Amino acid sequence: MIQQTDFFFEGGRSGILLIHGLTGTPMEMRLLGKGLNRAGYTVHGMQLAGHCGDVDDLLATNWHDWYASVEKAADALREKVDHLFVGGLSMGALLALKLAADRPAQIAGVGVYGATFRYDGWSIPRIARLSFLLPLLKRLGIGRNRSFMEQPPYGIRDERLRAQISSAMLGGDSAAAGLPGNPWHSLAEMYGLAAEVRRQLPQVTAPCLIAHASEDDVASTRNAELVQRSVSAPTELLLLDDSYHMITIDKQRRLLVDRSAAFFDRVAEGVPLQRVAA
Template identity: 75%
Template structure:
């Protein structure tokens, strides 16, 4: 059974939609969300389709379902605010970039946190790097029950937090820290999403804060460089030297919050009037 774990923090007329990663939970975005809300922003930490339940719940969905839930959440938040930002962690960063590419006139700015086009960090076993084979396995229905189990250090440099998160994953309560393993079929969908987003990066014209751990255990800095090299927008690169992959909750989360607030504030200062929009064709 899937439990609803998203959160909504009311602030001013500037909204930020926060998107968690594959097999993750909105909890990994809550501290960032609270920091942004403390600075005045209205924040919605959404829950992706199929997440926060069982492995079968996740396998019943694919990347198009995940993205459809992002679009639905963006539409709901846009009705409550005048300016819409989006930020995502890991796979959530890819979904945020796709939203910006698809809606260039609607997204004021993007927080690209630990973007993961490929699992190529130093903790990833060589078998998990063969993701390009997974779509074929899924297409023929092979290995549906197989998963790559999360590896030490679980994306966290903070040892105390790492123990808490790993214990939560082992407990089987996916609403706290997500699933312990990444199903092969879900990773196949991540591979397909990655290719789609990479092709769309030149369509991203919203300013981007690209934050990444310089010693990321899950996704190397090359993933951040792909964003910086291919978007058609102003971008700022923030490398965090005392964090691993889960930068929204790891040791330098306060630095990430401060940079995000300053970056978004510079685009739309507090008290900014609504952005003029073209009327819909059917209303003319």
């Protein structure tokens, strides 16, 4: 049964919609959300359709359902704020970019956190790197009951936090830590979304903060570079050298909060932005 785990922090007239990743949970965005709220922002950490339940709940949805839930959450938050920003982690970053591409007049800026178009990080088993073939297998009706199980270090460099998260995930607490594996058919949907967003990247005109772990175990920095060279907007690149994929909760989360708040502040204040790498 799906549990509701989204969060809402009341703040000022600038709002940020935060989107978690595939098989994930709003909890992976909560620390970032709290930090941005302390910086004065109204923050909604939304829950994607089909998530925070069991595998069957997830398999009952597709990427169009996930995106529809993003649009619904954006509409609700837009009624409460003057400036609407969006940020997402992993697959959530793709959904954030799609929202910005589809709604250029509404989205003021984008936080692109650990964008994942392909699972090509150093911890991904070689066989799993062929997962781009999954859309074909899904069309053939193959693999509905198969999953790629999460692999250590589970996207987390902080060993104590890794132990806590992996214990909850492997213990079946999907509302707190997400599912322990990625169902093949859901991954096929993710790759369908990725293909759609790649085509739409030139339509993204909102400034983008692109934050990525330099040693990302799940998605290499090639994913971040794709966004930076493809969007039609000023970008700022933040490479984090002491984090793995889950940068919103890992060792450098405070730096991520600070840089995100400063970036969104500049955009809201109308400060001209240049393409910056750091």
